[in-house]
Amino acid sequence: MEYAIELKGISKSFGPVAANKNINLSLVKGEILALLGENGSGKTTLMNMLSGIYMPDSGSIFINGKKVSINSPEDSGKLGIGMVHQHFKLVERFTALENIRIGMRNVKSVLIRNNVRKNIEETAAKFGFNIDLDKQVSNMSVSEKQTLEILKVLCYGAKIIILDEPTAVLTVQEIERLFAVLRKMKEEGHSIIIITHKLNEVMSISDRVAILRHGEYIDTVVTKETNEKALTELMVGHKIELNIERPIMEKTHPLLEIRNLTVKNDEGMIAVDHMNFYIRGGEMLGVAGIAGSGQKELCEAIAGLRKIEDGLMIHEGKSIVGLSPKDVLAHGVAMSFIPEDRLGMGLSPSLSITDNIILKNYNDSKGIFVNRKNGRAEAQKVIERFEIVTPSTETPVRRLSGGNVQKVLLGREIKSGPNVLITAYPVRGLDINSSYRIYDILNEQKKKGVGILFVGEDLDVMLALCDKILVMCHGALQGVVNSDNTTKEEIGLMMTGSLNIVDRYGKTAGIAKDSVITDEEGKAE
Amino acid sequence: MRKYHLVRRSNPRMTTTILLYINGLLLSLLVGAILLYALDIDPFEYYGKMFTMGLIGNKYGFKTIEGLLKVFVPLLITSVALSISFKMRFWNIGGEGEFLVGAICASIIAFNSTGMPNVVTIVLMCLAAMLSSGIIGVAIAALKVKFNTNETLMTLMLNYIMLYVIRYIGETKADWNFFLRADSERPKFGTFPDSAIMGGIQIGKFKLLWAVIIAIVLTAIVYVYLKYTKRGYEINVVGDSSATAKYAGMNVGRIVLRTMFLSSALIGLAAALTVSSAGTISDTITNDVGWTGIIVAWLGKLSIPAVFIISILISILQYGCQAAATSYPAIDSNFADLMQGIILVFALIADFEANFKLVETAEAIQRRKERKQKRIERKQTVTGKAEKTAEATKEGTTNE
Numbered sequence: 001m002e003y004a005i006e007l008k009g010i011s012k013s014f015g016p017v018a019a020n021k022n023i024n025l026s027l028v029k030g031e032i033l034a035l036l037g038e039n040g041s042g043k044t045t046l047m048n049m050l051s052g053i054y055m056p057d058s059g060s061i062f063i064n065g066k067k068v069s070i071n072s073p074e075d076s077g078k079l080g081i082g083m084v085h086q087h088f089k090l091v092e093r094f095t096a097l098e099n100i101r102i103g104m105r106n107v108k109s110v111l112i113r114n115n116v117r118k119n120i121e122e123t124a125a126k127f128g129f130n131i132d133l134d135k136q137v138s139n140m141s142v143s144e145k146q147t148l149e150i151l152k153v154l155c156y157g158a159k160i161i162i163l164d165e166p167t168a169v170l171t172v173q174e175i176e177r178l179f180a181v182l183r184k185m186k187e188e189g190h191s192i193i194i195i196t197h198k199l200n201e202v203m204s205i206s207d208r209v210a211i212l213r214h215g216e217y218i219d220t221v222v223t224k225e226t227n228e229k230a231l232t233e234l235m236v237g238h239k240i241e242l243n244i245e246r247p248i249m250e251k252t253h254p255l256l257e258i259r260n261l262t263v264k265n266d267e268g269m270i271a272v273d274h275m276n277f278y279i280r281g282g283e284m285l286g287v288a289g290i291a292g293s294g295q296k297e298l299c300e301a302i303a304g305l306r307k308i309e310d311g312l313m314i315h316e317g318k319s320i321v322g323l324s325p326k327d328v329l330a331h332g333v334a335m336s337f338i339p340e341d342r343l344g345m346g347l348s349p350s351l352s353i354t355d356n357i358i359l360k361n362y363n364d365s366k367g368i369f370v371n372r373k374n375g376r377a378e379a380q381k382v383i384e385r386f387e388i389v390t391p392s393t394e395t396p397v398r399r400l401s402g403g404n405v406q407k408v409l410l411g412r413e414i415k416s417g418p419n420v421l422i423t424a425y426p427v428r429g430l431d432i433n434s435s436y437r438i439y440d441i442l443n444e445q446k447k448k449g450v451g452i453l454f455v456g457e458d459l460d461v462m463l464a465l466c467d468k469i470l471v472m473c474h475g476a477l478q479g480v481v482n483s484d485n486t487t488k489e490e491i492g493l494m495m496t497g498s499l500n501i502v503d504r505y506g507k508t509a510g511i512a513k514d515s516v517i518t519d520e521e522g523k524a525e
Numbered sequence: 526m527r528k529y530h531l532v533r534r535s536n537p538r539m540t541t542t543i544l545l546y547i548n549g550l551l552l553s554l555l556v557g558a559i560l561l562y563a564l565d566i567d568p569f570e571y572y573g574k575m576f577t578m579g580l581i582g583n584k585y586g587f588k589t590i591e592g593l594l595k596v597f598v599p600l601l602i603t604s605v606a607l608s609i610s611f612k613m614r615f616w617n618i619g620g621e622g623e624f625l626v627g628a629i630c631a632s633i634i635a636f637n638s639t640g641m642p643n644v645v646t647i648v649l650m651c652l653a654a655m656l657s658s659g660i661i662g663v664a665i666a667a668l669k670v671k672f673n674t675n676e677t678l679m680t681l682m683l684n685y686i687m688l689y690v691i692r693y694i695g696e697t698k699a700d701w702n703f704f705l706r707a708d709s710e711r712p713k714f715g716t717f718p719d720s721a722i723m724g725g726i727q728i729g730k731f732k733l734l735w736a737v738i739i740a741i742v743l744t745a746i747v748y749v750y751l752k753y754t755k756r757g758y759e760i761n762v763v764g765d766s767s768a769t770a771k772y773a774g775m776n777v778g779r780i781v782l783r784t785m786f787l788s789s790a791l792i793g794l795a796a797a798l799t800v801s802s803a804g805t806i807s808d809t810i811t812n813d814v815g816w817t818g819i820i821v822a823w824l825g826k827l828s829i830p831a832v833f834i835i836s837i838l839i840s841i842l843q844y845g846c847q848a849a850a851t852s853y854p855a856i857d858s859n860f861a862d863l864m865q866g867i868i869l870v871f872a873l874i875a876d877f878e879a880n881f882k883l884v885e886t887a888e889a890i891q892r893r894k895e896r897k898q899k900r901i902e903r904k905q906t907v908t909g910k911a912e913k914t915a916e917a918t919k920e921g922t923t924n925e
Contacts, residue, residue: 305771350761355761358758359769360773370758
């Protein structure tokens with residue numbers, strides 16, 4: 001068999017974090033290979049090494065049987081590899097033609113000659129693209145932009161095409177069109193790697209599926225010989241018994257009830273779609289979902305940082321819709337969100353621990369001056385209580401290690417004494433010990449009767465730590481499962497949209513029996 | 526492939542920084558010395574005059590100090606004001622324009638103040654200048670908050686607009702134009718009536734203008750404001766991470782507007798104090814403080830005490846350069862500007878060196894190693910070959 005790409009023993013680490021460990025992967029000429037894996041399983045890192053953005057720490061890459069070293073995107077292009085990124089790399093002010101032209105290396109003339117246009121048109125016709133070359137990118141729909149990106153790499157002569165989650169932004173019809181183009185490309189002898197989370201797409205488009213998990217290569221299977229369930233098992237792995245404590249508490253009435261919540265993201269698209277759920281006191285509710293399924297928007301909406309389009313948010317019988325972030329906090333709902341860069345939201349990196357601890361209540365003291373004396377005392381308390389390692393209370397937060405930064409953030413939220421604590425990715429990027437310390441902190445709160453919403457990434461952790469798990473896919477509720485009688489496979493299927501069990505138990509999931517919202521209120525939209 | 530890349534030093538050491546600055550200063554003086562030598566001027570004598578500002582052996586030394594303070598006051602206030610907006614990551618480079626707005630509005634009061642009490646006039650001038658500059662600053666901030674316009678471009682354009690406004694006023698002879706001297710045929714800015722001239726405390730022959738005291742008190746207030754008040758805290762948070770500020774429930778837009786008002790109003794105040802001390806207005810009244818202030822603010826790392834000290838140093842440099850330049854017929858004040866520019870450039874380079882270092886990239890190190898390896902291999906093969914040929918010749922000779 002002839003291979004377009006062979007990866008042998010590829011490893012890549014970022015600091016102490018190993019993103020790829022000893023990966024072996026092969027792409028047969030003229031096939032469509034689906035690359036499957038959970039968030040953080042190392043798919044994008046691996047593909048970035050093929051497109052010359054990163055260089056592997058060890059291991060070797062063979063393209064068409066020849067050993068190569070890819071040092072830059074230019075090298076990658078010369079080897080005939082083209083990558084269509086999730087975030088489009090287009091000049092908004094340029095037309096389609098100009099966007100394709102600027103990346104052409106072998107054309108000497110500065111002007112756009114007719115033959116360039118003719119070449120592009122021919123390529124487009126060959127693969128069945130329907131595109132207006134004179135349309136400005138800023139006027140294009142998402143699907144048009146993607147078409148342009150694909151046409152671009154084809155025009156640059158790419159024979160190996162990598163698509164990073166191309167379907168995430170498309171509608172069903174657009175996905176069908178994309179797949180038609182991909183099949184056409186395959187016929188023409190191109191080799192394709194497609195990254196996707198959606199199993200039904202994997203089944204319909206790919207010839208083989210390669211699975212990564214936690215940065216490790218698991219297996220490559222032939223699509224025809226497998227099914228969605230088997231793939232999910234490979235993707236999420238067998239349940240790992242973690243030694244995380246889960247205290248069982250007497251559950252109280254629902255503290256926070258969310259009904260029919262609809263929220264848009266920054267681009268104006270629906271991010272949270274008619275979401276229902278509730279949190280009782282003494283309960284930890286996990287939120288599972290592929291990254292970008294609306295978790296961020298959900299957290300922001302509850303914390304009062306994002307306008308909601310529709311729905312009810314009731315905290316202890318009172319609506320918190322339309323309240324300012326401050327008032328929501330005063331109500332007893334605290335939110336801590338660890339974004340990907342881990343410092344962007346909720347903390348001020350250059351300011352001291354004290355200044356970060358007082359961020360939410362600096363305005364409560366009288367007079368025009370900030371009361372740093374109290375702040376320092378509070379900071380000292382948080383440092384002692386959560387065992388934060390720092391030279392002093394005046395150390396800038398960015399000088400602390402990741403675990404300690406996250407403890408500062410969580411410590412501040414808990415200090416305000418909330419009865420509903422929303423925490424998103426609190427262990428993001430932490431080592432095992434720091435993670436366990438965070439779980440302990442959350443459990444302490446749970447024991448006090450606080451209701452906790454835990455937005456997480458690692459299913460094993462959520463199964464061990466949370467009482468119930470809410471699964472969302474594309475902003476919509478797929479069901480709420482009890483951690484003790486579910487499996488990772490079931491959650492995996494729900495996350496990828498293959499399974500919806502909202503109505504499984506004869507009642508709608510996410511609506512409490514003893515809800516304070518009457519049926520009429522709940523229905524009113 | 527890039528061979529080197531810049532890496533920020535994690536913890537720049539104080540001694541290294543100072544040494545780098547001294548090094549920069551010496552290098553800039555060396556460049557200046559070459560220029561002076563080419564102009565037939567003894568560099569040592571020139572520098573002597575420059576650093577003493579012509580104070581030594583000067584009967585009118587107190588005049589020098591007065592002149593120096595007149596340079597110092599506007600520079601200090603402007604640099605402090607710019608530091609406030611820079612702390613918020615609002616790139617206000619419109620110091621020149623805001624200064625001119627304030628200067629014009631203060632002058633309107635000044636030219637029409639004949640007969641008014643001195644204190645009232647000066648207070649009114651300050652208020653008019655602060656209000657007018659402040660409003661301009663808020664307008665630009667509002668565009669930024671509302672429409673996300675680029676404040677750097679907006680403030681930059683303001684500088685040119687105001688420069689041409691004051692030139693227009695200065696060159697248009699008309700009945701309405703009370704800025705100009707009535708008794709002059711050619712358009713020429715008039716001088717303020719006595720009521721609008723800044724007073725001061727007389728210490729012997731030396732007169733300490735109120736402006737100096739105001740500037741120093743103001744600097745102390747701004748220091749306290751930024752460091753200890755809630756509003757100062759808000760500015761720090763917004764500047765560090767506006768997402769976090771929003772998350773904490775701060776009204777980021779209002780903070781930006783308020784801070785920008787403060788920043789430009791202070792620059793307006795600097796203008797009022799300057800025109801009142803000078804007793805007149807001109808299109809060069811700013812003495813470029815809007816530009817120099819940016820450099821001072823950055824060299825001082827936006828820390829108010831550091832900005833204070835650097836303002837003093839830059840003022841001495843400016844005044845000293847002028848004083849030295851005027852005592853030689855071969856050069857004029859342009860040379861002083863040139864000298865200043867050279868010194869500032871070297872200071873900025875020193876600052877950069879103190880914060881960054883050049884590091885060879887991992888790839889470059891790898892390649893160098895590979896090349897070295899190859900060279901060794903090649904050497905070995907070459908010597909191997911040489912040995913072989915030697916052997917072959919030997920064999921040849923023996924064969925013979």
